[in-house]
Amino acid sequence: MASESLIKTSKYTKYTSYKKISYRSFFVGLLLFIVVSLLFIVVFNAYSGSSPRTDFHEPVNLDSTLLEVVNLKSDARLSSARVSNCTYWDCFNVYRCGRGGHDKITIYIYPLKDYRTESGTPFSQFSKEFYVILDTIRHSKYYTSNPEEACLLVPSIDTLNQHSFSKKHVSQALHSLKYWNDGENHLIFNMLPGSAPNYNSVIDLNTGKAIIAGAGFDTWSFRYGFDISIPVYSHTAEKIDSSQPDQKNYLIISTQLNIPKHYLEVLQNIASSSNDLLLLDKCKMDSDRIDYSKRCEYTTGRMFSYPDVLKEGMFCLVIRSARLTQAVLMDVLASQCIPIVIADSVVMPFNSHVDWNRISLFVPEDNVKNIVKIVHSVSKERRGELYWQLRWVYDKYFASIEKMTLTALEIINEKVFPLAARMYEDWNMPEHIYGPVNPLFLPVTAPKAPGFTAVILTYDRVDSLFTLVKKLVRTSQWHEARGATPAVHPMFTTFIMCDANRS
Incomplete structure (x- = not known):
């Protein structure tokens, strides 16, 4: 018995040792396999990874003076005409996007080239403003x-001013651009569209399916959800500081020089009979030269310094002219x-994200004669809200070409990646005035905005319901599609049919 137990123990011990050696060999082999695989991946990336591609595609040099000369033949093909009904679903290839992450578009700038006509005349001169846009x-x-x-491609051809290039x-x-493809996923910048005598509200250029970031759009030419409305840049505005006078001396000021004649006559009549409007025009000089830093009052000829005089007004007129913006x-x-x-x-700059009702007033063109009455109807509280938000909006989105460009790019980015979009409050509500918004809870009261929607839960209390409706119809936002609400509760006659139970 003892010998049998010893033999069994010996066999078990050998089996256990063999099993341990097998497990050890397996894990050692697995570890070696993992190490070799990692080394292979590192070596593969070093020789065939993304580094050579990054080195190969050098960033565009905007300061280069040695540009490739491209002579275009007179019969060279034109790009196709602008597609007037483009949307992101039929003129934009979203599958090009997402390679820079799931929340960020990527933008490529074409290399700078010296484009010339067949005779050698250059036609692609750079403006300072366009250089700043590309550099941004x-x-x-x-x-x-x-x-x-x-995801987007930007041609390095200055198209900001319609007068500076040939269509x-x-x-x-x-059309000669390597990746043009009928303008798909291309971005064109323009601030001064159209030319005399028509002054179209969109750039006169064959842009195909390209997105237009332009100023001066009207509601007919603007492709909602596709184009980007930007402002007309002002050199003067960048020089205006944020200081303000202790009080505003004028209720309404008009300093615009290119006001159409029929509007100007109406304003002249108002200025002649009311002190609420300070109407300024160009000053009469001995020479034909116009001093744009001066404005003179229409009635007295008194001279004011521009743009300093703008700070003395509570409201300032911005009237459509040959160009809307x-x-x-x-x-x-x-x-x-x-x-x-x-x-x-007019389509206001960045209208899809910036709420212009929070910083401005809109008056119909056929109601200019009542401008003073309209302004007097604005409460002091409303004026304060408009006034204190003005500078914040300007500093955030319009203070420089760089900020205008980045704002336009962010709007496009939010259209391509809507999940990365900021909320309405982030775009329009300065925290130092309203405080930070808690993203976890809804506000206790509805936001202050024009209009409202009322949902009324009723039972069989008809009299109470009618009393409530009579109060609601007094509000300015009430919309009655089928005539006025009756002043007296109507009488209802109800017929009830009863069927006696038969035993």
């Missing part, structure tokens, strides 16, 4: 030097003068 994109978080990874030649240059709008915002916009069909 170049140093933004959205920039990529690899066109294959780009035919620039359309030919756009005026550079004076930026001067007015920077001076913290509440703008009164008189342009019925």
Whole structure:
């Protein structure tokens, strides 16, 4: 018995030792496999990874003086005409986006080239403003030097001012771009669209399916959800500081020089009969030269310094002219003068995100004659709300070309990646005035905004319901589609049919 137990113990011990050796060999082999795999991945990335691609695609050099000369033949193909009904679903390839992350677009800038006509005449001169736009994109978080990874592509051809380029030649240059593809996923900047005598509200250029970041859009030419409305840049506005006088000396000021004649005559009649409107125009000089730093009063000829005089007004007029959007709008915002916009069909800058009702008044064009009466109807509380938010909005979105450009890019980014979008309050409510918004809880009261929606839960208390409705119809926001509400509760006759139970 003892010998049998010893033999069994010996066999068990050998089996256990063999089993331990097998497990040990397995784990050692697995560890070696993991180490070798990691080394292989590191070596593979070092020789065939993304580094060579990054080195190969050098960032665009905006300061280069040695540019490639491109001579376009007179019969070169033009880019296709602007598609007037573009949306993000049919003119934008969203599958190009997302390579920079799930919340950020990537933007590529074409290399600078010296475009010339067949005879050798250059037509692609740079403006300082366009250089700043490209430089802002170049140093933004959205920039990529690899066109294959780009969600948006920006041509390095200055199209800001309609007067500075030829429609035919620039359309030919756009078509010659390597990745043009009928303008798909391309971004074109423009601030001064149209030319005499029509002054179209959108750039006169064959842009195909390209997104237009432009100023001066009207509601007919603007492709909602696709184009970006930007302001007209003002050199004067950048020089205006944030200081304010102790009090506003004038209720309404008009400093615009290019007011259409029929509006100007109405304003002259108001200024002649009321002290509430200070109507300023260009000063009469001995020479034909216009001093844009001076304005003279219409009735007395008194001279004022511009833009300093804007700070003395509580409200400032911004009236449509040959072009819908005026550079004076930026001067007015920077001076913290509440703008009164008189342009019925204008699309305001960054209208999809900036709520202009919080910083301005809108008056219909056919109601200019009542402008003083309208302004007097604005309460002091409402004036204070408009006034204190003006400078915050200007400093945040309009204070420089850099801020305008980054704001436009952020709006496009939120359209492509809506989950990364900021809330309405983040765009329109300064925290130092309203305080931070708690994202976890709804507000106790509804936000202060024009209009309201009432949901009324009723039972069989008809008299109480009718009393409530009579109070609601007194509000200015009440909309009655089928005539006025009756003044007296109507009488209802109800017939009840009873069927006696039969036993």
